[in-house]
Each structure stands twice: as C-alpha cells, then as structure tokens.
Amino acid sequence: MNDRHEQWRAAERLALTLTEGGLQRMAARTLAVFLFTDQPSVTAGEIAMRLEASAGSVSGAIKSLLTVGLIERLPAPGSRREHYRLRDDAWATLFTSQNTVIQAMLQAAVAGIAATESSDPAHQRLAQMHAFYEFLLGEIPSLLERWHQQSS
Amino acid sequence: MNDRHEQWRAAERLALTLTEGGLQRMAARTLAVFLFTDQPSVTAGEIAMRLEASAGSVSGAIKSLLTVGLIERLPAPGSRREHYRLRDDAWATLFTSQNTVIQAMLQAAVAGIAATESSDPAHQRLAQMHAFYEFLLGEIPSLLERWHQQSS
DNA sequence: CCGAAATTTCAGAAATTACTGAAGAGTCGG
DNA sequence: CCGACTCTTCAGTAATTTCTGAAATTTCGG
Numbered sequence: 001m002n003d004r005h006e007q008w009r010a011a012e013r014l015a016l017t018l019t020e021g022g023l024q025r026m027a028a029r030t031l032a033v034f035l036f037t038d039q040p041s042v043t044a045g046e047i048a049m050r051l052e053a054s055a056g057s058v059s060g061a062i063k064s065l066l067t068v069g070l071i072e073r074l075p076a077p078g079s080r081r082e083h084y085r086l087r088d089d090a091w092a093t094l095f096t097s098q099n100t101v102i103q104a105m106l107q108a109a110v111a112g113i114a115a116t117e118s119s120d121p122a123h124q125r126l127a128q129m130h131a132f133y134e135f136l137l138g139e140i141p142s143l144l145e146r147w148h149q150q151s152s
Numbered sequence: 153m154n155d156r157h158e159q160w161r162a163a164e165r166l167a168l169t170l171t172e173g174g175l176q177r178m179a180a181r182t183l184a185v186f187l188f189t190d191q192p193s194v195t196a197g198e199i200a201m202r203l204e205a206s207a208g209s210v211s212g213a214i215k216s217l218l219t220v221g222l223i224e225r226l227p228a229p230g231s232r233r234e235h236y237r238l239r240d241d242a243w244a245t246l247f248t249s250q251n252t253v254i255q256a257m258l259q260a261a262v263a264g265i266a267a268t269e270s271s272d273p274a275h276q277r278l279a280q281m282h283a284f285y286e287f288l289l290g291e292i293p294s295l296l297e298r299w300h301q302q303s304s
Numbered sequence: 305c306c307g308a309a310a311t312t313t314c315a316g317a318a319a320t321t322a323c324t325g326a327a328g329a330g331t332c333g334g
Numbered sequence: 335c336c337g338a339c340t341c342t343t344c345a346g347t348a349a350t351t352t353c354t355g356a357a358a359t360t361t362c363g364g
C-alpha cells in the first residue's frame with residue numbers, strides 16, 4: 001500500500017492532471033516531486049534524477065514554479081545546492097493565479113461592449129458575459145477568506 | 153467607437169484570452185465569432201469566411217464547442233445549412249467544465265494519500281491538497297446557485 | 305582568489321499539437 | 335430519386351511547444 005512504486009504512479013498521474021489544469025508538462029512533473037518526496041526539501045539535481053530529465057529542463061520548471069509562487073527557495077543550509085520546497089499556501093496560490101484569466105475575460109467583455117451599439121445583439125451577449133465574470137470575480141475574495149478561516 | 157474593425161480586434165483579443173483559459177485556438181476564435189456576430193445565429197460557412205480558416209478546422213471547432221455545451225444547433229429554418237448560436241448559460245457552463253479539473257485533482261490527492269504512510273511528510277502535503285480541493289468543490293454548487301438567482 | 309560542484313542559459317532537435325485540402329457522406333430542393 | 339450544396343472525416347503538413355546537451359555563469363569551500 002505504501003511502496004514507492006505505487007507512490008510514483010500516483011505522482012505521474014497527478015502531473016498529468018496538473019497539465020490539464022494549464023501547467024507545462026515538466027513544471028507539472030516537478031511539482032509532483034515536491035508533493036511526493038519524503039524529504040522536507042529537494043534540490044534541482046534530485047528532481048532531475050527522479051524524473052530522468054535534463055538539468056536544463058528542470059531548471060526551467062523550477063523557475064516557472066517559483067514565478068507563480070508554488071514553491072520557495074529555502075535559506076541555504078550550508079550546502080552548495082539550492083533547496084526548494086512546496087509553499088504552504090501553494091494550492092490557494094495556484095487557484096488565484098488561474099483567476100487572472102477571469103480578469104482578462106472581464107476586460108475583454110468590457111472592450112467588446114465599448115465597441116458595439118446597444119442595438120447590436122452582440123452587445124447583449126457581451127453584457128451577459130460581463131455580468132457572469134464580474135459576479136465570479138466578486139465571489140473569489142470571500143471564498144478564499146472562508147478557506148483561510150476553515151484551514152486555520 | 154462601433155466600427156467593425158474595432159469589434160474584430162476585440163474579438164481576436166478575447167479569443168486569445170479564451171485560449172489562455174484552456175480552449176483550443178480555433179475553438180476560441182470560433183466562440184469569439186458567436187459572441188461578436190450581429191446576427192442571431194451563424195453557419196459554419198460564415199465562420200470559416202470570417203476567420204479565413206478551412207471548413208475542416210471550423211467543423212472541428214464547432215464539434216468541440218457543442219460537446220462542452222457552449223453553443224447549440226438550431227432547429228433548421230428550412231435552409232440546407234446548419235445554424236448555431238451561443239447558449240444562454242454558456243459562461244456558467246464553461247466555468248463548470250473547467251471544474252472537472254478540480255475533481256481530477258481531488259482524486260489524485262486521494263490516490264496519493266492512500267499510497268503513503270501517515271508518517272511520511274508527503275502524506276501531510278497531500279492531505280493539505282485534498283482539503284483545499286474538497287473545500288473548493290463544495291463551494292461551487294452554492295456559487296452557481298447564487299449566480300442563477302442573481303441573473304434571473 | 306582558485307577550483308570544483310551545481311545551476312542557468314540558449315540554440316538546436318524532438319515531439320506534440322493544430323490546420324489544411326481533398327475525398328466522402330449526408331441532406332434538401334426539384 | 336437525382337443533383338447540387340454543405341458538412342465531416344482524415345491523412346499529410348505546418349507550426350508551435352517542449353526537451354536536451356553543452357557552454358557559460360554562479361557559488362562556496364579551501
């Protein structure tokens with residue numbers, strides 16, 4: 001039930017799901033390593049070995065995960081290698097970053113509304129779209145607040 | 153302010169945003185046409201002309217939009233061509249379809265938890281992940297309910 | 305400061321994904 | 335039913351994305 005092989009299968013499957021969710025392939029696999037490792041932190045070299053991937057692609061993946069805030073660089077524990085680990089609020093962060101798309105949709109709707117006459121059917125459709133994404137965006141803060149309350 | 157060219161620029165920009173959100177390129181551009189057209193319904197041929205794309209790629213895009221429920225085929229008005237239009241609840245549908253990823257994440261977390269001992273740090277991380285996505289999934293029904301109440 | 309170990313960068317290769325064009329299937333008017 | 339018109343399917347191609355490998359850079363121990 002807890003053999004390494006089974007864990008590894010689960011990790012690869014999760015990586016595929018993360019890819020569905022918009023992460024790049026190698027970034028997703030790297031994130032899976034951060035999740036499933038039995039150590040408190042990992043180095044780029046360990047990830048490369050684990051995934052049988054080149055140091056270069058791992059470097060790129062780590063960079064992108066750092067950028068979106070899913071992992072963090074640890075204060076060097078005297079070693080030459082950089083240590084990284086999954087951030088505590090990684091999932092909420094991932095969720096939030098995906099919501100930037102919502103803002104973009106909202107702005108696109110605004111632009112479309114401005115470019116159409118109110119008599120144009122397109123105007124109506126864009127207004128509906130705008131209403132939905134505005135609603136959605138408004139719900140997110142309280143949603144995250146409820147989460148933080150519940151998890152603390 | 154309401155010239156066709158400006159509208160078209162807005163449509164192309166929205167298509168790009170939709171692509172960010174996970175739609176395929178041509179499906180996104182097709183959806184933009186459904187939004188910005190000044191007619192109540194459009195045919196595949198009109199879309200192909202508008203996008204300067206092949207009939208084949210438009211056919212594929214329409215098929216995928218039908219599958220996720222963003223557009224609908226209209227009862228044929230006596231013409232030989234099929235007419236399609238954006239569905240009323242398209243945006244809520246799009247939102248919901250994106251949430252299938254959340255369910256997949258949840259299941260991935262469950263699988264990981266089952267594959268690790270509780271003493272393993274990975275077990276803790278997976279439990280946190282599970283908690284977040286379970287929370288998220290639980291919030292969605294009431295969220296959509298509030299939307300339907302507000303929009304009606 | 306120098307050398308070793310690790311990471312980052314980047315050009316090229318590989319793989320994946322998306323589009324086209326043509327052939328085939330379906331459908332409606334006559 | 336036949337013929338014309340439209341849509342769909344699919345194999346091949348084009349384009350994009352992603353990975354690798356090697357060189358350059360950074361960092362730390364000595």
